[in-house]
Amino acid sequence: MATKPNVRVQSDTVPLSVALLARLDALGIDVARVLEIARVPQPTSSVAVLHLDTQHFFAVWAAIGEVSADEEIGIRIGSEAFEGKLDLASLCALHSRDLSDAFRKLSRYKRLTCPEDVRVDVTEGEAAVTFHWLLADASAPDLLVDAIFASTVKLAGRASGGAITPKRIELARRTKGQKRLARHFKCDIRFDAPTDALVFSSTDMKTPFITHDESLVHELVPGLDAELASISKHESFDGQVDAALLRGMRGQRPSVETLAAELAVSPRTLQRRLAQNGTYYQERLDAVRQRVAHRLLANTNLDLGEIAWFLGFEELNSFSRSFNQWEGVTPHRWRIQKTGTEPTLAS
Structure with a gap:
């Protein structure tokens, strides 16, 4: 008989910005229908962020795919992630020294906003970046994976002045939309992988960021570390x-x-x-x-x-x-x- 793993790394809370819902509405997506399918209450006018558990957060992204006729909606959303207001972990990453430093900061501070783990494995001249939802009982919806990868590629490109692009993307899904994904990411797309991975050349990891701002990072890090220590006590x-x-x-x-x-x-x-x-x-x-x-x-x-x-x-x-x-x-x-x-x- 199946048993449900008893996993609790931190509070199972994932923020869903109302600004994102407004963006979906601007793209012609029936947001009310999305929230209805996902069984998420409509936000009131005074709410800026909905706080969902992982299950309902995944349900929202699955519903976006169900309601939208645009197969690239995940990529579109992810590509715009660094155009608006950033969370502090992403802000630290954007102003890091290089891509390696950026991922170290994302790995350390990402769980301040949601139960997601960022890992980088460097082998044979390649750096494979993976994102794991620690409290998920199911795999992340494809659109969400597309959005995360698109936002990460956007970060790398913006911070390096276009010098960094992915070498390869590996997807833990059956083959679908290969040409569409290759057209956007401009790299090799491989399906039926054991895990979703964004692969860069290891040399790209040390390419200097033109957005590097050490003073800003030093200003942000103490507060982030203090919040992280507080969370760790309750893990x-x-x-x-x-x-x-x-x-x-x-x-x-x-x-x-x-x-x-x-x-x-x-x-x-x-x-x-x-x-x-x-x-x-x-x-x-x-x-x-x-x-x-x-x-x-x-x-x-x-x-x-x-x-x-x-x-x-x-x-x-x-x-x-x-x-x-x-x-x-x-x-x-x-x-x-x-x-x-x-x-x-x-x-």
């Missing part, structure tokens, strides 16, 4: 563990020692604190693996062997046995039931 330790497991899920099973090191505690302390909360390492690992397996099976054509590898299983049979324990069916059968179609032969 669930189980949630921190799940977030670390999610970040590190790249074809390996993170050991207790590796996980403890990332959380800056000893392995004994890690296991003791989990036990105090009535859980343990394997339970947390299974919860995260289950969530990721659901997303990859439902949204991509990755074969089962590739999914098993990404989740850190040594062989396909081990993944199939574990999945059967979670869901009561094999991953092959679950995929058919979820998508209503027979998977590819490779699955």
Whole structure:
């Protein structure tokens, strides 16, 4: 039987600007219908920001896709993100030294505004940037991914004077709109990826920003750090563990020692604190693996062997046995039931 992971990294609150809703209305989208589909109350005239949980925030973006006939609406919204008022984390990123510094600041301060984690993995001359919604029970809607990537590319281009463009975009979805995406992002678009990733050349990460303003950053950082420390006091330790497991899920099973090191505690302390909360390492690992397996099976054509590898299983049979324990069916059968179609032969 399926179990819902008990993940709590911070308050599950995501801001939805009323200014964005006004922009959607200007683009001809029936905002009232969007909010109705997403089951979100209409904002009053005195409200500037709606505070939603991740589930309803995703529902709004899914509803935008349902109501709008414009397949590029996510890209349009994201491309305009740096034209208006910025949150403090984005402002810090825009005025950083370079792209590497910008992503460090986004990674550190993004969770002040929403439960989203930004990670950069540099290997073989490439820097892969991924965005993880830590409290999501489902994958982010495609339009939201498009918007996040478009806003990130806009940041890189604006801050570098057009010198930085993505090398490649990898999408954890089935092939759709490849020419449209390639036309906007002007790079290679690859589908059926294990995770959504925006890939830059590692050399681009050190390209100086023409918007660099160290004095402004120094003015903002102390306040952001103080707010971050306040939030950290109220974070669930189980949630921190799940977030670390999610970040590190790249074809390996993170050991207790590796996980403890990332959380800056000893392995004994890690296991003791989990036990105090009535859980343990394997339970947390299974919860995260289950969530990721659901997303990859439902949204991509990755074969089962590739999914098993990404989740850190040594062989396909081990993944199939574990999945059967979670869901009561094999991953092959679950995929058919979820998508209503027979998977590819490779699955």
